[in-house]
Amino acid sequence: MPNLTKLARVTARGTLVKPLLHQFAMSDDTASIRLRVDRPVTRQHDGWFHASQHPLMSEYELYQWMTGTSEPEEMSYTARMSVMFGSCAHGIIEAFLAWAGIAVPLPKGECQSCGRPYRPLRARPSDRYCTEHGYASYPTRSRCHLDSVLDFKDGPPWGFDFKTIHQFGLRDVRDMDLDCFREKWPHYWAQGQECMRLSGWRNYIFLFMTLGNPWETREFHVPFDPAFAVATEEKYRAVLSHLERGVPIVP
Numbered sequence: 001m002p003n004l005t006k007l008a009r010v011t012a013r014g015t016l017v018k019p020l021l022h023q024f025a026m027s028d029d030t031a032s033i034r035l036r037v038d039r040p041v042t043r044q045h046d047g048w049f050h051a052s053q054h055p056l057m058s059e060y061e062l063y064q065w066m067t068g069t070s071e072p073e074e075m076s077y078t079a080r081m082s083v084m085f086g087s088c089a090h091g092i093i094e095a096f097l098a099w100a101g102i103a104v105p106l107p108k109g110e111c112q113s114c115g116r117p118y119r120p121l122r123a124r125p126s127d128r129y130c131t132e133h134g135y136a137s138y139p140t141r142s143r144c145h146l147d148s149v150l151d152f153k154d155g156p157p158w159g160f161d162f163k164t165i166h167q168f169g170l171r172d173v174r175d176m177d178l179d180c181f182r183e184k185w186p187h188y189w190a191q192g193q194e195c196m197r198l199s200g201w202r203n204y205i206f207l208f209m210t211l212g213n214p215w216e217t218r219e220f221h222v223p224f225d226p227a228f229a230v231a232t233e234e235k236y237r238a239v240l241s242h243l244e245r246g247v248p249i250v251p
């Protein structure tokens, strides 16, 4: 049984994932954790708009991306190390979600986003398989992967993303403070919106964790913003229309 007094201190009212993560950490159940870490590489132009990169860009920047004329994003030593250790943490979160029984299983067949087959249950980790829920919209040439989809059995499922952050990154941030979340991480807010537009889920959970002692966490619940979705869709369609007509967008 979890220690409820301690539990109350580490969780905030309304959070759904944090109390379970605390129980997972404090449980003596055996749980195997499989880690697969990919070395980060600079994303190549692939003719698609990505939820994690593009929703806040201007039409000019999007046009540059689509025509392969934008500067490749340089990844610093800090960024590369953060990605590698962040992906170790993602493996632990995946094991936690399986333990908690709240992750919606991957569908059968192929991922809409990357085209790879979804990993069958019990298959060994391999590049051949996609292990995340992927969604795509062909009319707006946009796609995304979600870390997971969570089902708490008391309403529709939630989209879910897990973010790691440096040790001091959560210092002035309270759980469930949506205004603060949006102001501090507008690109994550936009990523959640775009993932909801593409997937059809209408609520999204972001769970943050500092990489390192004392492993602080913060949870935010983001509702779908239809106006933002319409604006993103119109922006993407405008850029695609320029590409089709061969009319460049100038700065």
Ligand SMILES: [Zn+2]
Pocket (backbone or CB within 6 Å): 111, 112, 113, 114, 115, 116, 130, 131, 132, 133, 134, 145
């Ligand atoms: Zn995929």
